[in-house]
Amino acid sequence: xxxxxxxxxxxxxxxxxxxxxxxxxxxxxxxxxxxxxxxxxxxxxxxxxxxxxxxxxxxxxxxxxxxxxxxxxxxxxxxxxxxxxxxxxxxxxxxxxxxxxxxxxxxxxxxx
Amino acid sequence: xxxxxxxxxxxxxxxxxxxxxxxxxxxxxxxxxxxxxxxxxxxxxxxxxxxxxxxxxxxxxxxxxxxxxxxxxxxxxxxxxxxxxxxxxxxxxxxxxxxxxxxxxxxxxxxx
Numbered sequence: 001x002x003x004x005x006x007x008x009x010x011x012x013x014x015x016x017x018x019x020x021x022x023x024x025x026x027x028x029x030x031x032x033x034x035x036x037x038x039x040x041x042x043x044x045x046x047x048x049x050x051x052x053x054x055x056x057x058x059x060x061x062x063x064x065x066x067x068x069x070x071x072x073x074x075x076x077x078x079x080x081x082x083x084x085x086x087x088x089x090x091x092x093x094x095x096x097x098x099x100x101x102x103x104x105x106x107x108x109x110x111x112x
Numbered sequence: 113x114x115x116x117x118x119x120x121x122x123x124x125x126x127x128x129x130x131x132x133x134x135x136x137x138x139x140x141x142x143x144x145x146x147x148x149x150x151x152x153x154x155x156x157x158x159x160x161x162x163x164x165x166x167x168x169x170x171x172x173x174x175x176x177x178x179x180x181x182x183x184x185x186x187x188x189x190x191x192x193x194x195x196x197x198x199x200x201x202x203x204x205x206x207x208x209x210x211x212x213x214x215x216x217x218x219x220x221x222x223x224x
Contacts, residue, residue, distance in 0.1 A: 043216060099170075
């Protein structure tokens with residue numbers, strides 16, 4: 001089992017749609033969770049951290065389910081500019097080691 | 113100006129050549145990382161450094177070496193490049209008390 005697994009997609013959605021991505025992780029001791037966004041041939045950029053209580057940033061909502069070891073990202077009212085690859089990222093263990101495991105990414109294509 | 117810079121941005125080299133990729137940061141972070149990204153494989157950790165005197169191997173360190181010349185500088189060397197080292201290479205940094213990482217723009221390396 002991969003340490004971090006994502007559905008690679010692609011997810012093709014119309015503008016204005018709501019889309020959700022899920023990610024599962026294997027290490028129950030993991031404490032830090034993130035969603036990164038990566039545009040084609042560019043560097044990954046931090047989209048948001050994921051907290052136990054769930055968190056929202058504008059049109060983006062992240063949820064964490066520790067019991068089932070999965071993380072989700074919900075994008076509401078999709079924009080053309082949301083087209084990118086979304087990376088699920090988890091730290092390797094429960095300590096603050098700074099070592100992260102990156103999922104392969106889920107590709108989103110928002111169409112007019 | 114970018115907080116994390118990488119040079120060169122693109123490089124084509126021949127098999128057997130030695131090549132160095134450089135990374136500099138102005139974020140004041142202690143931790144620095146080198147990753148490579150290949151299509152379908154996601155980001156994989158090559159080496160990481162938590163301070164100038166601390167260097168650690170990552171998941172795929174064979175064929176690579178690093179040097180942490182200063183807090184702000186972390187270079188990656190390929191002693192004898194081979195074609196399967198053709199990839200997109202990213203440098204990243206993080207602070208001591210947080211796990212989120214910030215990436216440079218990447219170096220696209222082609223080994224012929």
